[in-house]
Amino acid sequence: MPFIHIQSLPFKEHINLADTVKRIGETFSQGTGVQTKHLSVTWQFLPEGAYLCKGKTSQFQDQSGFPLLVTLLAPDFHSSEKVASLLL
Secondary structure (H helix, E strand, O other), X not given: OOEEEEEEOOEOOOOOHHHHHHHXXXXXHHHXXXXXXXXXXXXXXXXXXXXXXXXXXXXXXXXXXXXXXXEXXXXXXXXXXXXXXXXX
16 A cells, blocks of 8 residues: 655645545545555655745645655555655
């Protein structure tokens, strides 16, 4: 089961995280052939001041240079070719 973990600063505007992680899972599933029932997606917000990027901190996620932090974990029962395809 691949695990996709996303971290970001909070957004100024409310977003529906349940819908967002569901769409991420569906998109990942379509692109990789991994069924959504075999996939885990999480999104966590970092506390204010806990993310330094380019020497600056920010209270909110915006387009000024704070990229989303995404970690993909793939269990070792996947072949190296399959893991490589998950990263593309």
